[in-house]
Structure formats: structure tokens, C-alpha cells
Amino acid sequence: MVETDNDQSAPKTSAPQAAEVKTKAESTTARRSGKLNEQIVQARDNWQYRLHAHLAQYKQYPSSARRKGREGSPRIAFTMSRDGTVLDVWLVQSSGTELLDRAAQQLIRQAEPLPALPDEIKEQELTLTVPINYSL
Numbered sequence: 001m002v003e004t005d006n007d008q009s010a011p012k013t014s015a016p017q018a019a020e021v022k023t024k025a026e027s028t029t030a031r032r033s034g035k036l037n038e039q040i041v042q043a044r045d046n047w048q049y050r051l052h053a054h055l056a057q058y059k060q061y062p063s064s065a066r067r068k069g070r071e072g073s074p075r076i077a078f079t080m081s082r083d084g085t086v087l088d089v090w091l092v093q094s095s096g097t098e099l100l101d102r103a104a105q106q107l108i109r110q111a112e113p114l115p116a117l118p119d120e121i122k123e124q125e126l127t128l129t130v131p132i133n134y135s136l
Contacts, residue, residue, distance in 0.1 A: 003097075008090075014085070015030060019040075028095065030055040030125070031109045033072075038122045039094035039120055040121070043118040043120035043121065044118075044120070044121060046118070047115060047117065047118050050115045051115050051128075052112060054114060054115055054129075055107060055108070055111050055114075055130070055132075057111070057131065058110045059107055059109055060087065060103065060107075061103075061134055061136075062099045062100065062102075062103045063098040064099060065097060065100055065103070065134065065136065069136065070097040070099060070100060070134070071095075071097075071100075071134055071135045071136055072095025072096050072097050072100045072103040072134055073095055073131045073132065073133045073134065074091060074092075074093040074094055074095040074101045074105075074131070074132055074134075075091075075093035075098055075129055075131050076089060076091060076092060076105055076107075076108060076115065076129070076130055076131075076132055077089070077090050077091075077092045077127060077128065077129040077130075078090075078108045078127070078128060078130075079125055079126070079127045080114050080117075080125065080126055080127075080128075081124065081125055082086055082116060082117045082123075082124055082125075083113065083116050084112065084114040084116045084117075085113055085114075086108055086109060086112045086114065087125065089105050089108045089134055090105070091104075091105060092129055095134065097119075100132075100134045103132075103133035103134070106132075107132060
């Protein structure tokens, strides 16, 4: 038995693809939105850099921990207001050495006021978690 192709259906065609058309105003808004997002990211990055530099100025290695050769990286969380006021500080993860854990928490309080949040960051309060590395 021989099979023949007797398909009498209409030729296959594809529907035209829907084109994404943006008006000039939509394009301008999209560019501004992208630039705005970039500005927010840049402002946040700059602020975080300033915060880390600020904290580094106040960091002190506890002398008794240094003498005992203690090292560690406690993770500290803190909540701050827009103006840099520290509202709360707590230990998230211990370094294994109480002296270092306490020193890291005190660091945040001693560094107050922290750098104020830039206008691009809209939160009224911000909670961050940071490791504080103590190594000899």
C-alpha cells in the first residue's frame, strides 16, 4: 500500500508577530525609571561604603581577647532611623568568644550617630546585619 500526501488544507502561514511599540513619552519614562533605579542603587552603595568606613573608625579589638589570641566574626543586627540614630542592636550569630560578641555590639553604639540615610532610600527605619571580623 502506497501512502500519498493528499492534504488539501490551506497552506501554513504564521500570524504576524505583535510588535512592541512605545510612544516617545513611554520611552522617556522608561529611561528615567532606569536612571532612577541606577541612582537608587548607586546611592545605597555609596551609603553602605560610608557606613562600613564609619564603623571601621570605631572598631577596637578587645585587649584581653587579643592577649588570649581570640579571633572570630560575630554577626550583629541593628535598626537605625533615617538620621543615623541606633534604635536597637542584637547578636545574630556568636563568634564563639563573648568578649568579641560584646565588643561588636558596643561598636555599633559607640559609632552613633551612623551616616544618615540618603534621600533616595525611602525607608524611615532600616535593619541591617553585618559581620564584624576580629582577626590577628
